[in-house]
Structures are given as structure tokens and as C-alpha cells.
Amino acid sequence: MRPAALRRLAEAHREGFHVRKPEDVALNQPYLGSQEILADGQKFRDLAEEATAAGLVLGAVQAEFLRELLLGEAATEELHRPGVDWVDEDQDHIDTIARACMRSWNLFRESA
Numbered sequence: 001m002r003p004a005a006l007r008r009l010a011e012a013h014r015e016g017f018h019v020r021k022p023e024d025v026a027l028n029q030p031y032l033g034s035q036e037i038l039a040d041g042q043k044f045r046d047l048a049e050e051a052t053a054a055g056l057v058l059g060a061v062q063a064e065f066l067r068e069l070l071l072g073e074a075a076t077e078e079l080h081r082p083g084v085d086w087v088d089e090d091q092d093h094i095d096t097i098a099r100a101c102m103r104s105w106n107l108f109r110e111s112a
Helices: 003-016 035-053 067-071 073-079 091-111
Strands: none
Touching (some): 067 073, 067 091
């Protein structure tokens, strides 16, 4: 993804998820051992010239979310206690995350 678009996308996610600190949203910050992301990035770079000639603008981004953000406070607390079961799903929290993702991408599209 081009740098200006990447910055707009990060800002849209900060707004969409109601966070303000830049470090709360990390885009294109591959985690250690993220070979699939690095390989896919190379694929896009390899296609760039052909895509430009065809009038296409390709972009890809890796978004990383804190596990605690995705799980929610209650599930995170439950995972820190001994046990063998998975946490109970919190449908309201799942819906909140889904709406934040949708809101973020809508804000990004509106900024283009």
C-alpha cells in the first residue's frame, strides 16, 4: 500500500476503534516469523510494473490487533485463569469489533 494511503488507513482505524495513540494501530509491522506476509509483499512488488501498465493500483496491508482487544476484557481475564476450556463467546463484543472494522474501512474509503 502506498505510504499516504497507509497513513489514512491507520488514522481511519484509530478513529473506527476509538483509539488515539499512534501505537494503538500498527499497520505493516510484521511480527517475528511472519514469512507469509513477507512473501505476499514480494508478490505485490513483483506485479507492480505489470499492474501499472494495466492501469491498476495494487495495495496490501497487514493489520495486527492486540489479542486482548479482539477477545475483550472478560475473555482475557478468563484465559488468564487455569482451565482447559475455551472462553464463552461474547456476541455483543464480537459485534462491536465487527462494527469497528466496518466503520474503519468506511472512513478510509471516504478519505480517498
